[in-house]
Amino acid sequence: xxxxxxxxxxxxxxxxxxxxxxxxxxxxxxxxxxxxxxxxxxxxxxxxxxxxxxxxxxxxxxxxxxxxxxxxxxxxxxxxxxxxxxxxxxxxxxxxxxxxxxxxxxxxxxxxxxxxxxxxxxxxxxxxxxxxxxxxxxxxxxxxxxxxxxxxxxxxxxxxxxxxxxxxxxxxxxxxxxxxxxxxxxxxxxxxxxxxxxxxxxxxxxxxxxxxxxxxxxxxxxxxxxxxxxxxxxxxxxxxxxxxxxxxxxxxxxxxxxxxxxxxxxxxx
Numbered sequence: 189x190x191x192x193x194x195x196x197x198x199x200x201x202x203x204x205x206x207x208x209x210x211x212x213x214x215x216x217x218x219x220x221x222x223x224x225x226x227x228x229x230x231x232x233x234x235x236x237x238x239x240x241x242x243x244x245x246x247x248x249x250x251x252x253x254x255x256x257x258x259x260x261x262x263x264x265x266x267x268x269x270x271x272x273x274x275x276x277x278x279x280x281x282x283x284x285x286x287x288x289x290x291x292x293x294x295x296x297x298x299x300x301x302x303x304x305x306x307x308x309x310x311x312x313x314x315x316x317x318x319x320x321x322x323x324x325x326x327x328x329x330x331x332x333x334x335x336x337x338x339x340x341x342x343x344x345x346x347x348x349x350x351x352x353x354x355x356x357x358x359x360x361x362x363x364x365x366x367x368x369x370x371x372x373x374x375x376x377x378x379x380x381x382x383x384x385x386x387x388x389x390x391x392x393x394x395x396x397x398x399x400x401x402x403x404x405x406x407x408x409x410x411x412x413x414x415x416x417x418x419x420x421x422x423x424x425x426x427x428x429x430x431x432x433x434x435x436x437x438x439x440x441x442x443x444x445x446x447x448x449x450x451x452x453x454x455x456x457x
Contacts, residue, residue: 248328255324258357261317261333268317274433278311281428285315288424289322292329296362299393303423305400305407309432312399316365319397323363330361336372336382343381359388363395370402370410383415390418398423 204213211226225233256266275282281304288295288302295301302319304312316333323329342355358364364385372378389396398419400407408416 251328252325255328255330259320259324259331259333260338261320261324261331265313265317265333266321268314269321270318273311273314273318277430277433278315278428281311281315281426284424284426285319289319289327292323292327292363296395297393299390299395299422301363301395301423302397303400303407303419303425304398304428305403305425306428306430307432308401310428310430311433312428313367316367316397316399320363320365329363330357331363331365332358332361333365333367334358335367336369336378339385340372340378340381358385359392360394363397364389365397365399367399369398369400370406374410379412382411386415386418390422395422 205211206213206226206228209227211228213223213226213229215224270282270286273282285302285304302316304315306312320331320333323331339355339358346355386396396419400410402410404425411419
């Protein structure tokens with residue numbers, strides 16, 4: 189029996205070409221004919237793919253903007269990333285915080301957070317901000333970056349103005365960052381709300397990152413035994429030592445053309 193050839197089955201298709209680019213729009217392989225993309229079609233596909241890519245990028249940008257709008261991260265700290273941190277000054281803390289981001293989904297499932305302890309100007313808030321920015325921009329996580337004082341002000345404003353309780357997000361966001369714990373003036377009501385926040389997140393396995401200038405003894409005294417115990421159970425502690433980077437940069441802030449800062453005295457009238 190003679191083999192049926194391509195010409196027998198698809199004689200008319202073989203000569204089909206794109207009217208624009210003149211490339212063939214069918215091809216044969218092992219006696220099977222199937223359509224092929226001509227130059228025009230390939231350009232259309234490429235254009236379509238680029239459109240999808242741009243749309244996906246736009247949607248991601250909208251998500252990131254929305255996450256930032258609820259994050260309470262100020263403009264200054266939106267630029268505090270791992271890439272601009274002086275890694276050589278705090279290599280251990282830097283690596284732990286970077287790996288925390290990489291392993292966030294796994295750590296979040298266990299409710300594990302961080303406590304960054306150290307003196308003023310050692311990069312604690314920068315590292316916390318870098319974690320927040322990384323999780324928002326690359327993993328699209330809900331992060332709130334705040335202080336106890338800001339939370340208390342928000343609660344008071346909601347109570348006074350009977351506004352929507354936006355502070356409810358601090359109980360449910362995927363990561364809560366409490367910056368500079370220990371600087372606030374304490375009150376029974378503040379301690380009650382702090383216990384409520386930490387305990388609720390503890391029970392829901394939702395992680396918290398805390399930065400503080402207090403040492404371990406002061407931190408424990410500030411929180412009280414019940415809260416301290418919960419934080420210890422769900423946190424990795426990082427003790428950051430070093431000089432104040434703000435003061436370290438003081439010499440670079442002198443007025444151009446002068447070797448030192450000058451105090452201008454005025455005569456009383």
